[in-house]
Amino acid sequence: MPAALLSFCLLLQSAPAPLPVRPVISSTEGGLRADVRDQRGAPVPGVRILLKGPDGRTWAATTNAQGQCQAGGLPPGEYRVELRKQAYPPAVYPRLTIRANAWLLGAGPLPELRGPRLSLAGAPTYEEAPAPIVPLRREPGKIPMH
Numbered sequence: 001m002p003a004a005l006l007s008f009c010l011l012l013q014s015a016p017a018p019l020p021v022r023p024v025i026s027s028t029e030g031g032l033r034a035d036v037r038d039q040r041g042a043p044v045p046g047v048r049i050l051l052k053g054p055d056g057r058t059w060a061a062t063t064n065a066q067g068q069c070q071a072g073g074l075p076p077g078e079y080r081v082e083l084r085k086q087a088y089p090p091a092v093y094p095r096l097t098i099r100a101n102a103w104l105l106g107a108g109p110l111p112e113l114r115g116p117r118l119s120l121a122g123a124p125t126y127e128e129a130p131a132p133i134v135p136l137r138r139e140p141g142k143i144p145m146h
Helices: 002-012
Strands: 030-038 048-052 058-062 068-074 077-084 091-098 102-105 118-120 125-128
Touching: 030 048, 030 091, 048 068, 058 068, 077 118, 091 102, 091 118
Parallel strands: 030 102
Antiparallel strands: 030 068, 030 118, 048 058, 048 077, 077 091, 102 125
16 A cells, blocks of 8 residues: 555656746847737736746746746747636747747737637747946056046
8 A cells, every 4th residue: 555655646746846037148048028918918917937948847937017027048949838827728839939149029929719818919029138248357556548
């Protein structure tokens, strides 16, 4: 009996917790910056966004009070993106491409569904990240001249 109980407990183990996203990206990372809207075009706060990467890891983010999400720190590649919120069926984008040093803005509409639905507003376009500001190197004993 103890072996059967142990086997049952192992089956109930859940998948690893999703990784947190970051609000920034680097030259080797990308991200998703999007607005989540309902079928009427209204922003939807509190939507859980799961981004499953090409290597099997999953990242998670949640929309703010304006229905906006900024999920950075993602390795480049194709992602399966799910939008989840109670009272809405899950919305799934099977392949969204994240590029290095760029934000993916929107993803376009999903196929028409009946009833309430969620989507990432806007066409799938990219915005390159601005170059980082590098401080001037100071030499000891010298006053910088501008």
